[in-house]
Amino acid sequence: xxxxxxxxxxxxxxxxxxxxxxxxxxxxxxxxxxxxxxxxxxxxxxxxxxxxxxxxxxxxxxxxxxxxxxxxxxxxxxxxxxxxxxxxxxxxxxxxxxxxxxxxxxxxxxxxxxxxxxxxxxxxxxxxxxxxxxxxxxxxxxxxxxxxxxxxxxxxxxxxxxxxxxxxxxxxxxxxxxxxxxxxxxxxxxxxxxxxxxxxxxxxxxxxxxxxxxxxxxxxxxxxxxxxxxxxxxxxxxxxxxxxxxxxxxxxxxxxxxxxxxxxxxxxxxxxxxxxxxxxxxxxxxxxxxxxxxxxxxxxxxxxxxxxxxxxxxxxxxxxxxxxxxxxxxxxxxxxxxxxxxxxxxxxxxxxxxxxxxxxxxxxxxxxxxxxxxxxxxxxxxxxxxxxxxxxxxxxxxxxxxxxxxxxxxxxxxxxxxxxxxxxxxxxxxxxxxxxxxxxxxxxxxxxxxxxxxxxxxxxxxxxxxxxxxxxxxxxxxxxxxxxxxxxxxxxxxxxxxxxxxxxxxxxx
Amino acid sequence: xxxxxxxxxxxxxxxxxxxxxxxxxxxxxxxxxxxxxxxxxxxxxxxxxxxxxxxxxxxxxxxxxxxxxxxxxxxxxxxxxxxxxxxxxxxxxxxxxxxxxxxxxxxxxxxxxxxxxxxxxxxxxxxxxxxxxxxxxxxxxxxxxxxxxxxxxxxxxxxxxxxxxxxxxxxxxxxxxxxxxxxxxxxxxxxxxxxxxxxxxxxxxxxxxxxxxxxxxxxxxxxxxxxxxxxxxxxxxxxxxxxxxxxxxxxxxxxxxxxxxxxxxxxxxxxxxxxxxxxxxxxxxxxxxxxxxxxxxxxxxxxxxxxxxxxxxxxxxxxxxxxx
Numbered sequence: 001x002x003x004x005x006x007x008x009x010x011x012x013x014x015x016x017x018x019x020x021x022x023x024x025x026x027x028x029x030x031x032x033x034x035x036x037x038x039x040x041x042x043x044x045x046x047x048x049x050x051x052x053x054x055x056x057x058x059x060x061x062x063x064x065x066x067x068x069x070x071x072x073x074x075x076x077x078x079x080x081x082x083x084x085x086x087x088x089x090x091x092x093x094x095x096x097x098x099x100x101x102x103x104x105x106x107x108x109x110x111x112x113x114x115x116x117x118x119x120x121x122x123x124x125x126x127x128x129x130x131x132x133x134x135x136x137x138x139x140x141x142x143x144x145x146x147x148x149x150x151x152x153x154x155x156x157x158x159x160x161x162x163x164x165x166x167x168x169x170x171x172x173x174x175x176x177x178x179x180x181x182x183x184x185x186x187x188x189x190x191x192x193x194x195x196x197x198x199x200x201x202x203x204x205x206x207x208x209x210x211x212x213x214x215x216x217x218x219x220x221x222x223x224x225x226x227x228x229x230x231x232x233x234x235x236x237x238x239x240x241x242x243x244x245x246x247x248x249x250x251x252x253x254x255x256x257x258x259x260x261x262x263x264x265x266x267x268x269x270x271x272x273x274x275x276x277x278x279x280x281x282x283x284x285x286x287x288x289x290x291x292x293x294x295x296x297x298x299x300x301x302x303x304x305x306x307x308x309x310x311x312x313x314x315x316x317x318x319x320x321x322x323x324x325x326x327x328x329x330x331x332x333x334x335x336x337x338x339x340x341x342x343x344x345x346x347x348x349x350x351x352x353x354x355x356x357x358x359x360x361x362x363x364x365x366x367x368x369x370x371x372x373x374x375x376x377x378x379x380x381x382x383x384x385x386x387x388x389x390x391x392x393x394x395x396x397x398x399x400x401x402x403x404x405x406x407x408x409x410x411x412x413x414x415x416x417x418x419x420x421x422x423x424x425x426x427x428x429x430x431x432x433x434x435x436x437x438x439x440x441x442x443x444x445x446x447x448x449x450x451x452x453x454x455x456x457x458x459x460x461x462x463x464x465x466x467x468x469x470x471x472x473x474x475x476x477x478x479x480x481x482x483x484x485x486x487x488x489x490x491x492x493x494x495x496x497x498x499x500x501x502x503x504x505x506x507x508x509x
Numbered sequence: 510x511x512x513x514x515x516x517x518x519x520x521x522x523x524x525x526x527x528x529x530x531x532x533x534x535x536x537x538x539x540x541x542x543x544x545x546x547x548x549x550x551x552x553x554x555x556x557x558x559x560x561x562x563x564x565x566x567x568x569x570x571x572x573x574x575x576x577x578x579x580x581x582x583x584x585x586x587x588x589x590x591x592x593x594x595x596x597x598x599x600x601x602x603x604x605x606x607x608x609x610x611x612x613x614x615x616x617x618x619x620x621x622x623x624x625x626x627x628x629x630x631x632x633x634x635x636x637x638x639x640x641x642x643x644x645x646x647x648x649x650x651x652x653x654x655x656x657x658x659x660x661x662x663x664x665x666x667x668x669x670x671x672x673x674x675x676x677x678x679x680x681x682x683x684x685x686x687x688x689x690x691x692x693x694x695x696x697x698x699x700x701x702x703x704x705x706x707x708x709x710x711x712x713x714x715x716x717x718x719x720x721x722x723x724x725x726x727x728x729x730x731x732x733x734x735x736x737x738x739x740x741x742x743x744x745x746x747x748x749x750x751x752x753x754x755x756x757x758x759x760x761x762x763x764x765x766x767x768x769x770x771x772x773x774x775x776x777x778x779x780x781x782x783x784x785x786x787x788x789x790x791x792x793x794x795x796x797x798x799x800x801x802x803x804x805x806x807x808x809x810x811x812x813x814x815x816x817x818x819x820x821x822x823x824x825x826x827x828x829x830x831x832x833x
Binding site for chain 1: 576577578579580599600662666667668685687688690775776777779780791792794795796797798799
């Protein structure tokens with residue numbers, strides 16, 4: 001079955017690649033330095049058009065004939081692996097993370113090692129060396145990372161409910177419990193019925209996906225994926241704080257402060273209970289604040305303020321603030337050796353990537369085209385209203401083109417001017433809160449390390465614990481069952497992973 | 510059905526066994542004689558050669574440590590390493606168990622139901638009613654599993670799905686069908702029945718049409734009721750069809766349906782939901798362990814072959830015409 005799927009997918013990819021080369025005249029892409037081929041994911045419903053305004057402007061600014069294979073985000077990892085197995089490999093590939101597939105290919109020599117090469121290029125010499133290290137495979141840099149705000153975790157709540165019940169915004173995990181309980185039991189929507197709950201949690205599978213569970217565990221002091229205890233790195237689920245955090249979440253599940261279908265609830269509908277007044281709290285990345293506000297704004301442009309409140313990380317039971325950062329990057333742009341064969345060709349590609357991170361191209365990828373979809377006001381990009389069809393096309397396209405932005409030297413583009421004063425105020429507060437939380441960030445000390453055993457079977461191993469966590473919360477197993485699963489993780493190969501990670505950690509010191 | 514088997518075999522049996530001398534010439538004569546039949550055979554042979562046999566070359570990665578970048582040929586050989594890993598894996602027993610249980614449930618419940626439905630339809634005398642019902646039961650076959658799964662999620666949704674509310678109020682329970690491991694298999698079988706039973710009746714209805722009508726008249730004169738007629742005439746009449754369909758079904762048995770199961774799986778029911786097909790996807794495609802998952806897929810195919818030959822041999826032993 002897998003063969004059939006693979007060969008089918010390979011045929012599709014090859015066919016697409018063939019069409020692409022056919023468009024560019026059928027020449028081998030590597031031979032011509034004026035052509036750059038890229039494979040990138042798109043997260044919108046449609047990929048941007050190949051002759052849109054953004055594409056033309058991009059080619060004009062970089063002076064290259066750029067052809068991008070847009071691939072649906074949901075199946076990107078599959079397609080990437082299949083593309084690597086094909087003969088039509090792009091010169092630049094967006095790699096979404098250090099997946100086992102990527103690491104295997106990289107270690108077999110599929111990608112250029114850029115460790116000592118990036119510093120020559122002013123826009124690629126990163127100002128966040130720590131993040132570059134996180135994005136490396138045991139110190140080897142295989143791509144230009146795509147920088148992301150390290151602090152993104154936030155607690156969002158219905159401000160109107162909070163005000164109605166006379167509560168204040170949570171500061172500690174205990175406050176979160178109190179607010180969730182009040183939202184569940186004190187009829188915050190005032191309809192006289194017991195039809196609300198506190199926190200909405202959707203179906204979250206794996207460990208380390210910045211899920212609400214992961215965040216609460218970090219707030220409790222369990223660390224972030226890995227944590228240093230007695231001079232050794234251990235997975236955070238082996239800490240006592242992990243169990244405490246899950247007891248806390250389980251208490252909320254048992255008291256029905258969390259939606260009962262948390263194990264199956266569809267994540268794409270996460271906003272709905274919040275917006276419809278069913279569940280009043282969401283624990284997720286802070287960018288959801290803007291999404292929620294625009295939902296309320298769409299429904300009622302005259303009354304959308306003070307519906308959504310938010311705070312950053314919460315203090316744990318120890319009274320300390322341990323905030324939950326990401327690794328600071330979201331994948332990287334790697335250069336395959338099959339399509340870029342010589343140092344000279346690599347130089348050409350890196351020059352292109354350097355250009356891609358220059359101020360004018362970064363603004364194009366992230367803000368759009370000045371005068372068409374935005375104007376600069378007080379150093380901020382303000383959307384042109386009313387939106388013209390051209391402006392709309394550009395605004396839609398850049399949502400995909402932003403995937404090519406690396407911003408390894410910080411954000412070179414204009415910050416977006418929010419649509420109203422209220423939204424600007426909330427946005428500024430977000431920036432402020434996240435900057436404050438950055439000071440207490442608990443980083444994953446093993447982010448840079450890739451253990452061979454983990455590559456071989458890490459995802460299956462982690463599933464043991466991730467599933468047990470959900471089962472424990474749902475009451476299908478007790479705490480002993482959760483502990484047994486952690487033990488099973490260790491005996492099924494986790495111990496080996498731990499040894500390898502610790503060795504890499506010691507070697508890197 | 511038996512007659513058609515004979516038809517297919519006829520050209521092979523017709524030429525006399527060729528003695529060693531002049532064998533080539535005889536084959537030429539034979540070939541010239543049947544050239545149109547061979548021409549008819551050609552597209553089928555080409556199809557199997559190109560789309561079924563050629564890709565089998567890729568199966569070799571089950572014995573290699575395949576890295577896409579290196580390609581099939583350059584990846585190093587590792588022998589039976591992946592098979593050993595798989596059999597030693599704690600997941601193995603669970604996967605095998607889940608796959609077999611689901612397979613037998615589908616075979617034991619969905620397969621006989623198809624025959625029952627075909628018999629019921631066959632007994633409907635009112636032509637317009639029969640056609641309407643037939644069309645209605647065929648329709649679900651054309652819906653994708655994604656839609657079937659979405660429908661199930663709506664119908665069984667916790668606290669507001671109509672079936673969730675109905676069944677729980679009748680039974681006086683509080684079962685979350687979508688996450689309760691005990692309800693995973695019933696749901697899967699139910700979906701399978703809803704989607705494919707109607708479609709499966711087509712072949713049986715065709716077979717039922719071939720049953721000799723005179724026998725029914727004779728039976729009626731002898732005073733046989735409807736059930737006796739079904740038992741003694743209809744069922745024996747389509748016995749060979751049933752056997753052939755059963756052998757085919759058994760060959761497909763381990764293909765428990767990737768999409769269906771993948772869509773219905775969540776953290777709470779994964780224990781019973783993981784089958785070979787989803788495991789191959791999970792390990793192979795999402796983790797890039799192509800060799801390992803190919804080995805798993807190959808193992809599954811081997812089990813399928815054993816089952817097909819086993820059933821065929823059994824069918825022959827019980828004096829039925831087998832599939833081959």
